[in-house]
Amino acid sequence: MKFVCKKTDLLxxxxxxxxxxxxxxxxxxxxxxxxxxxxxxxxxxxNDMELGIETVIEGDIREKGIIAIDAKIFSEIVRKxxxxxxxxxxxxxxxxxxxxxxxxxxxxxxxxxxxxYLPYIEKAEPVVVSxxxxxxxxxQTIFSISDNESNKMMTGELFEISGSHLKVVSLDGxxxxxxxxxxxxxxxxxxxxxxxxTLIEVSKILxxxxxxxxxxxxxxxxxVFEFDETTVVSRLIEGEYFRIEQMLSTxxxxxxxxxxxxxxxxxxxxxxxxxxxxxKPIIIQIEDGEMRLKLTSGVGSMNEExxxxxxxxxxxxxxxxxxxxxxxxxxxDEMVTLYLVNPKAPCFxxxxxxxxxxxxxxxxxxxxxx
Amino acid sequence: MKFVCKKTDLLxxxxxxxxxxxxxxxxxxxxxxxxxxxxxxxxxxxNDMELGIETVIEGDIREKGIIAIDAKIFSEIVRKxxxxxxxxxxxxxxxxxxxxxxxxxxxxxxxxxxxxYLPYIEKAEPVVVSxxxxxxxxxQTIFSISDNESNKMMTGELFEISGSHLKVVSLDGxxxxxxxxxxxxxxxxxxxxxxxxTLIEVSKILxxxxxxxxxxxxxxxxxVFEFDETTVVSRLIEGEYFRIEQMLSTxxxxxxxxxxxxxxxxxxxxxxxxxxxxxKPIIIQIEDGEMRLKLTSGVGSMNEExxxxxxxxxxxxxxxxxxxxxxxxxxxDEMVTLYLVNPKAPCFxxxxxxxxxxxxxxxxxxxxxx
Numbered sequence: 001m002k003f004v005c006k007k008t009d010l011l012x013x014x015x016x017x018x019x020x021x022x023x024x025x026x027x028x029x030x031x032x033x034x035x036x037x038x039x040x041x042x043x044x045x046x047n048d049m050e051l052g053i054e055t056v057i058e059g060d061i062r063e064k065g066i067i068a069i070d071a072k073i074f075s076e077i078v079r080k081x082x083x084x085x086x087x088x089x090x091x092x093x094x095x096x097x098x099x100x101x102x103x104x105x106x107x108x109x110x111x112x113x114x115x116x117y118l119p120y121i122e123k124a125e126p127v128v129v130s131x132x133x134x135x136x137x138x139x140q141t142i143f144s145i146s147d148n149e150s151n152k153m154m155t156g157e158l159f160e161i162s163g164s165h166l167k168v169v170s171l172d173g174x175x176x177x178x179x180x181x182x183x184x185x186x187x188x189x190x191x192x193x194x195x196x197x198t199l200i201e202v203s204k205i206l207x208x209x210x211x212x213x214x215x216x217x218x219x220x221x222x223x224v225f226e227f228d229e230t231t232v233v234s235r236l237i238e239g240e241y242f243r244i245e246q247m248l249s250t251x252x253x254x255x256x257x258x259x260x261x262x263x264x265x266x267x268x269x270x271x272x273x274x275x276x277x278x279x280k281p282i283i284i285q286i287e288d289g290e291m292r293l294k295l296t297s298g299v300g301s302m303n304e305e306x307x308x309x310x311x312x313x314x315x316x317x318x319x320x321x322x323x324x325x326x327x328x329x330x331x332x333d334e335m336v337t338l339y340l341v342n343p344k345a346p347c348f349x350x351x352x353x354x355x356x357x358x359x360x361x362x363x364x365x366x367x368x369x370x
Numbered sequence: 371m372k373f374v375c376k377k378t379d380l381l382x383x384x385x386x387x388x389x390x391x392x393x394x395x396x397x398x399x400x401x402x403x404x405x406x407x408x409x410x411x412x413x414x415x416x417n418d419m420e421l422g423i424e425t426v427i428e429g430d431i432r433e434k435g436i437i438a439i440d441a442k443i444f445s446e447i448v449r450k451x452x453x454x455x456x457x458x459x460x461x462x463x464x465x466x467x468x469x470x471x472x473x474x475x476x477x478x479x480x481x482x483x484x485x486x487y488l489p490y491i492e493k494a495e496p497v498v499v500s501x502x503x504x505x506x507x508x509x510q511t512i513f514s515i516s517d518n519e520s521n522k523m524m525t526g527e528l529f530e531i532s533g534s535h536l537k538v539v540s541l542d543g544x545x546x547x548x549x550x551x552x553x554x555x556x557x558x559x560x561x562x563x564x565x566x567x568t569l570i571e572v573s574k575i576l577x578x579x580x581x582x583x584x585x586x587x588x589x590x591x592x593x594v595f596e597f598d599e600t601t602v603v604s605r606l607i608e609g610e611y612f613r614i615e616q617m618l619s620t621x622x623x624x625x626x627x628x629x630x631x632x633x634x635x636x637x638x639x640x641x642x643x644x645x646x647x648x649x650k651p652i653i654i655q656i657e658d659g660e661m662r663l664k665l666t667s668g669v670g671s672m673n674e675e676x677x678x679x680x681x682x683x684x685x686x687x688x689x690x691x692x693x694x695x696x697x698x699x700x701x702x703d704e705m706v707t708l709y710l711v712n713p714k715a716p717c718f719x720x721x722x723x724x725x726x727x728x729x730x731x732x733x734x735x736x737x738x739x740x
Contacts, residue, residue, distance in 0.1 A: 073642070073669055073670070077639070077642050080635075080639045080642055081639070082635070102674045102675045102676070103636065103639055103672065104672060104673050104674065105639075105642075105643070105670060105671070106671045106672070107643075107669060107670030107671075108670060265450075266473065268450060269447070269450045269451070269473055269475075272446045272450055272475075273443075273475075273477075299443055299477060300443070300475060300477030300478060301475070302473065302474060302475040302476070303474050304472045304473040305472045306472070
């Protein structure tokens with residue numbers, strides 16, 4: 001194999017497929033990138049068996065061929081090459097020669113015959129979404145997946161399509177994050193659970209451009225993200241997702257409108273007093289025109305008032321401050337509305353048209369600490 | 371105690387004295403910052419017994435007093451306060467109240483009676499140097515101190531003043547770094563060994579401004595850095611420093627002029643092939659007009675040529691690539707000159723007027739690896 005390409009193109013391709021290279025594995029072939037220049041294009045592939053990424057880079061193929069090369073070493077060398085044309089050449093012993101200007105690296109590769117290619121997916125009609133929206137929607141929900149593998153379902157996100165509507169849901173047993181997105185086309189109803197890891201990696205590769213698009217394809221066991229010169233194939237999580245409709249309610253006893261940044265900064269400051277492993281709630285007292293926040297820990301105490309608009313009853317309620325911070329951080333609105341029922345019922349943060357709904361369970365606190 | 375000051379002033383002061391707060395200690399008083407508003411100014415002090423820092427911040431004292439407060443907690447709270455006036459107030463039980471806008475933090479302090487004040491230093495005539503030059507000279511030499519405490523002397527740097535001349539030297543047994551600086555005044559000869567840790571922390575506080583000055587004072591056991599509103603007092607390392615004059619030689623057999631950036635980038639790229647704990651030399655073959663660099667490791671091999679100007683004999687010599695990189699990184703010149711004698715003698719990198727001299731010992735390599 002021999003081809004010439006620009007360093008920037010090569011590096012971009014390597015960085016994309018690197019997202020599917022597992023950091024720890026016992027199978028050394030999984031630590032490799034497959035470079036395939038056997039069929040008229042330069043295609044790079046990495047696959048950790050759950051998630052596979054394939055991307056095509058521009059370049060001039062001088063001699064057809066295929067090789068598997070250690071992803072870490074190859075990516076580090078490419079990163080440090082001068083910004084110029086790079087020639088990649090392999091010999092019959094799978095030794096790879098990387099030349100750029102006067103620098104010549106020689107490293108050992110593998111034949112690639114043990115490499116796990118991406119599964120073949122029959123691509124029917126795609127669901128189309130902008131790269132920007134998909135990236136945003138992942139960022140705005142991914143924090144409330146669970147990292148506990150004992151409940152596999154919670155480690156993924158629900159992607160539910162009906163008509164021109166995409167709903168993305170994550171939950172970890174203490175909170176639920178929901179984002180609703182309007183699509184440009186009309187689609188058949190579909191419900192799949194996408195692994196959180198896949199979404200995290202995909203969101204890193206997506207460009208933030210509004211007019212760049214992603215085609216989504218679904219099969220029984222896989223989801224495919226197709227964008228730019230890249231294809232990401234991921235297994236889906238099997239099973240039926242939690243019934244979230246029954247958790248949602250529009251009844252409330254207290255409705256609060258508050259400046260998002262003020263509330264976020266106040267809770268963020270309060271968390272300074274929390275040392276690791278210490279679980280201290282932020283206690284919020286809601287009265288007419290004012291919200292009083294208080295946190296007490298072994299380190300000290302803090303309290304602060306924020307001006308609010310309130311409808312309904314006064315309430316005293318406690319939350320895990322991290323959960324509040326996570327939700328508030330990903331809301332772009334200047335003002336947010338909180339809906340509360342009682343100190344044991346979840347708090348809802350949602351906008352009028354329900355483009356977002358964040359449900360957060362309160363925590364108990366001894367009234368002595370108020 | 372009660373005073374009001376700007377958050378930015380408070381934070382700046384805290385960040386300065388924080389450099390003398392030890393990260394690990396069994397004495398909890400050392401983890402504290404002393405805030406002293408008993409004598410008409412707001413003075414903060416931290417002291418780890420080797421290194422002490424004192425700084426004065428602007429503010430309005432409402433009630434005199436003094437308190438010792440946990441540095442980590444206090445600094446984290448100050449950092450996250452809104453950017454506005456801050457009121458610090460303490461009560462008879464050394465409880466500290468920090469108020470800023472509507473946020474109120476309450477944390478426990480200490481009386482400060484166990485606090486170790488900075489040693490009193492008789493300040494004679496100062497040696498004056500610009501903050502910029504001092505910061506640069508530290509950065510350009512500090513990498514070749516030793517972190518091995520078994521040879522205390524190597525963990526510090528020699529500061530030698532004679533006439534209008536400041537020489538700064540560090541060495542770790544494999545290399546020597548020397549910087550020579552012209553001062554504006556004429557001073558008495560002095561030779562002291564300043565702990566590396568002190569220099570690292572001082573260089574973080576120094577502003578990079580050319581016309582900001584530092585006054586240096588010396589006593590038998592201490593060095594004092596006085597600049598802006600800050601005083602840094604450090605113990606000196608006792609003993610007589612290594613005789614470096616006898617290591618230096620201006621004889622050479624080979625003289626090479628090479629583009630610094632090209633050489634640095636090439637060696638930097640080569641180190642990609644070195645895995646931790648692996649000690650592989652960069653082997654440099656110097657011939658007329660060309661330098662060939664080569665590195666071979668378990669990962670692979672690289673070689674590259676660089677155009678040079680050469681005088682004298684050809685030579686084949688090996689170096690620890692890190693030592694070459696460290697020295698080249700802190701040289702600002704576009705072209706550097708290397709002076710070599712033979713493959714077992716040190717290489718010198720120095721400029722015409724010897725404002726810098728970097729001596730690097732070569733390493734042995736088997737000729738089989740060439």
